[in-house]
Amino acid sequence: GAGVSQSPSNKVTEKGKDVELRCDPISGHTALYWYRQSLGQGLEFLIYFQGNSAPDKSGLPSDRFSAERTGGSVSTLTIQRTQQEDSAVYLCASSPRASSGSNEQFFGPGTRLTVL
């Protein structure tokens, strides 16, 4: 079946502009995660959605970052007034159910954001 998809694959924007990044999780997966990966670094957790529960936003680096998940499926990560330090690859992952034993996450290909 289809995996996690993300769009756009690449985004170049000017400092101060807003951007929206989209994630389509695997159908039926109730858990959805956003991560950020700067060049040569590990993954930095941003936000987590599980079903209809309130999201865990503890990883969002500032109030310029927000995310929503509509209908328990597609998610959008929005970065307002982008800064150069926001440049990174933004990865989305989904898993069948966060409380399940394995919690294996299935990743999308990522969106490479470049802020000029």
Add this chain to the structure above:
Amino acid sequence: SQQGEEDPQALSIQEGENATMNCSYKTSINNLQWYRQNSGRGLVHLILIRSNEREKHSGRLRVTLDTSKKSSSLLITASRAADTASYFCARRYSGAGSYQLTFGKGTKLSVIP
């Protein structure tokens, strides 16, 4: 920091040799997972080992877990050029918020043909 840390940061070996990567952590875990990343894009899950397990195998991959030392190793046997990638360990730690995976910075493996 509860971050999982991998070492070495980079590893270069000849094709056919074995590659060993290590991961350490600081708090108790529910499970530990290894992921592979090609070209800085999406990660692929390789193998999961639970806290009550000591060793698991999957094809040419062997993972060990030593909870007393809070460390894990990933061994890739008979490496191939196609194994060139970055490898990350991710911990699912016990307790509140345990749905999260905490990733280390990874080991960049280069397999030379």
